[in-house]
Amino acid sequence: MKAKENYFDLVYQVVKLIPKGRVTSYGAIANYLGLKSGARMVGYAMNASHTDAEVPAHRVVNRKGLLTGKHHFPTPTLMQELLAAEGVMVENDQIINFEEHFWDPILLDKET
DNA sequence: AGTATGACGTCTC
């Protein structure tokens, strides 16, 4: 176990900060961390986040609001179920009113 | 130790 604060850990911290019923995109997190081209890392970090059950990876989608990573869940429908359970409607693997449910960690800096 | 790939996003042609 490496307790180092790598890019992955940083992603975990941000994802854990996502309010319930809200969703964010990989790019938004990457941008918040300062890496605008590190979106891939964010997604991949989610894969490694499997070690952290407290990381709501289901609240993280791509910039289009598509549940690209749903296929990585125990069941491909689990991600949609979790979002729907929080009030986020998902249709055709795509979040409805994505921009409305969209949440950006940068907003934290702006408010604080 | 080096190569290949990955839950994305942006730039370039």
Place this chain on the structure above:
DNA sequence: AGAGACGCCATAC
């Protein structure tokens, strides 16, 4: 405007 390639960090083989 549409399609293709690159980039980022880390893991896996």
